[in-house]
Amino acid sequence: MPELPEVETVVRDLRPALVGRIVRSAAAGPLALRVPWRGEWAALVAGATITAIRRRGKWILIDLQGGGALLGHLGMTGQLRVLRADEPAESHTHLSFTLDDGHELRFRDIRRFGSFQYLAAASDLDTFIGERLGPEPWDLQPASWYRDLRSSRRPLKALLLDQAVVAGVGNIYADESLFAARLPPRQRGALTTRVQAERLRLAILATLDQAIAARGSTIRNYVGGSGLEGGFQHEHRVYARAGKACLVCGELIHMMRLAGRSTHWCPGCQRSSRVRS
DNA sequence: CCGACGTCCTGCTAGC
């Protein structure tokens, strides 16, 4: 479910409820997440003060006093919320962290593609993130971004989904960004011009900024850290609009399978630029 | 080495 704007919304929602709180205890349900929660982590987390909560790509980092950290990923259906400890846990709640103010941080995940793990040192965190994630979209350097696109034969859609190329873009925002940049999802990275690369970079930033302002997109399960649904699904211009008229040119939005994901685009607006010999 | 594809899991719904 959650891409960068949704994760950013969760983190912003949770920050005031978490920073400064002390974790009293941690408890896991019987079903394993993608990374199984280890029993010994509970003792390492208990008693620690939460000093920060931040986002990197689609990952959530909760820093603990003493250098440890919790590292979470929402997968497709993950929800991370702070609720009163006396509220009954919803179905599919797999992890609960009791806080010192009568609340609990709860991780709920229907499909269990998400994960939550404890890392003992900041260097572990840096290594974990470093070997998976490229730059945040706002940190992309035009020159290296252009070089990365040019050096690959993969379709632009596949490059946008690759977290090592740019961190945080997922299926919705890849399609919306390519539409905003007027580039066809199937275009090979190697055929991208400097002008197109810059158009795409700026389209990603604009799309993500708008989505964050709308608190992300709720298609099925997503809610923010306060339990609120997102609003950006009402502003999608191609995603889940197959068969409907393009809001810019009126042609029908198409859907195809690309890089293993459903891909939505407008054949009128996103034409391949002819390479002339 | 790179890129395409299958797999993990549950729930909802489009289409028969």
Add this chain to the structure above:
DNA sequence: TGCTAGCAGGACGTCG
């Protein structure tokens, strides 16, 4: 109305 195949905001391992 009732059933079921197929699909869903992701990441990663494997295969060619």
